[in-house]
Amino acid sequence: MKKVLLVGNGAREHVIAETLKRSGARIYTFGKARNPGLLGLSEEYETGSLKDFDALRSFTRSVDPDFAVIGPDDPIADGAADMLLEMDIKSVAPLKTVARLESSKSFTRDLLEKHGIKGNPLFKVFYEEAGMKEFLNELGDFFVVKADGLMGGKGVKVAGDHLSGHSEAIAYAKECLAAGGRVVIEEKLVGQEFSLMSFCDGKNTIEMPAVQDHKRAYDGDKGPNTGGMGSYSDADHLLPFLNENDIAEASVLTQEVAAALLEETGSMFKGIMYGGFIATANGIRLIEYNARFGDPEAMNVLPILKTNFVEICEAIINGDLDKLPVEFENRATVCKYIVPEGYPENSAAGERIEIGRVPEGVKMYYASVDASDEGIRLSNSRAVAFVGIGETVTEAEKIAASACDSVRGPVFYRKDIGTSDLIDQRIAMMKSIRG
């Protein structure tokens, strides 16, 4: 039995642990809180700050794992895989230099441009205010300003949503410059966003089913941006508003980026390349890459993974993914997050919740809750994810929603994720822009 060190303690790590365990691994978790689901799956569980590499090192030494899987972006960007490699432990997570794919927006935009990879919007990286006004004039009403670093999705401000004109854009860009010395200004793309995650061994990439996440807090895509309120995937592994060519285009882009990363850094990306793409009137464009599994997207794809996940992890590490046929079940999934009332701004942290009888066929994954003798307490972030799996998205949605209704306490969830009303709107929008 392989021993796997798992870093992280959210719902994403809960589903990673479940999938590894079902593939025959023993799990040793290092996380910052006691996730009740992970506790049940782990042989040992150490709590500590994910920034505390000394603590992570000594836990790793005591466990002596066969390999590590690192879930969240922060420890990856901080070089956790580098630190583990120094101890001769290989990770399903990239080294710091290639993790810039997620941690630096300008690095990724420049990489595509330098290697002639199609997929960037019009963009410019600024190191000073000079030239911003002229470039914004070129973009007109369609602009986005991006801080250059890991900001938990909060560093991006979009015209119309967060910025009402060029002077607000420049003011925010100057804030980003003061904080990070660099800022990206780019064209605002119009279309439907989707997530396409790929396993990558440094040379070969294998894509997972496409998923659509929902970032806004409230029904109808209203309210503030969140870490993601829920997501769905379809039985054919496409999305209802995409065709096979769209997925092929995104998938080729990921392959080209993996090759460009190796050429640029001399280091192979070993882990999950998670592309945030947008289908536009002119084809597929890249919004951003992440260097890890998506949360909630991991909960859509891992429960329907047919191939042994331990073998996939080993193939990523050994560089022979091309020899492993990777398969997913042809089932639809809908994931809905239960979040504290007031989330994301004024979450009802510390309150207790009770989870009733979860209907059969529903998967439940704990996120930012803390287990104690008195029960489960909310934190200020997402609490529990329910995943319905069915023949169709509609069937999967009904299953997930019935599970959400079983939770008692000061919480809410998005009722519209995965419903045909919302999906039909997306299909209509795509049709209208594609003509």
Ligand code: AMP
């Ligand atoms: P990111 O952190 O780069 O994923 O950006 C967060 C969100 O901002 C994305 O999910 C998009 O909804 C939006 N966004 C980022 N870049 C663009 C763009 N060039 N055009 C339109 N929307 C964007």
Ligand code: GLY
């Ligand atoms: N699905 C959003 C994220 O994982 O960043």
